[in-house]
Amino acid sequence: DQQVKQNSPSLSVQEGRISILNCDYTNSMFDYFLWYKKYPAEGPTFLISISSIKDKNEDGRFTVFLNKSAKHLSLHIVPSQPGDSAVYFCAASALETSGSRLTFGEGTQLTVNP
Amino acid sequence: GAGVSQSPSNKVTEKGKDVELRCDPISGHTALYWYRQSLGQGLEFLIYFQGNSAPDKSGLPSDRFSAERTGGSVSTLTIQRTQQEDSAVYLCASSLQAGGPYEQYFGPGTRLTVT
16 A cells, blocks of 8 residues: 555656656645655655645745645755756655654656756 | 764675664664665665664564664664565664654665575
């Protein structure tokens, strides 16, 4: 039972344009969501998070949007840079009931072309 | 400051042997998590510790897997009688405290190959 899904295995974007990565979840107990970036042979690196009490969180070029009624979140990167090329994982947690264990999506490979 | 460290970075072992994977969390982080990523898969939760206690072991795939944490710091994940399906990258993460909105910081992982 895949509780967090990233339906696009890959995304290719031109440098300077917007990258939009999408994520859907099914577990209504999830109340905290995170995005991680992963380069080959490295561990995931935290990017940005959002609590279920918010619908938007922004940090520099990265913005995460949460639509609780649709159980959908998205990560916007603007402007995209070649160094953003990596695998992006969406993760979700039910803070009080699960010790903040993360449930991850399958990842989306983002390629930003110069 | 130092991040999460894991050792070894790579481990090749023969089927049936036991292996131990080590994780050194960020100093002051009371929560420690183990995940694994099999080839072509997303990250899968295995177990977490709050201090030295492991409230949730539900992700351990079989009784061949065990983990411990001593002194609220270093953790060891042990896999007994390894099988080829155990081949994966094993990732450790730590955070300030379990049950709160704290990001988890990941180590570089241990790539385990069972031949």
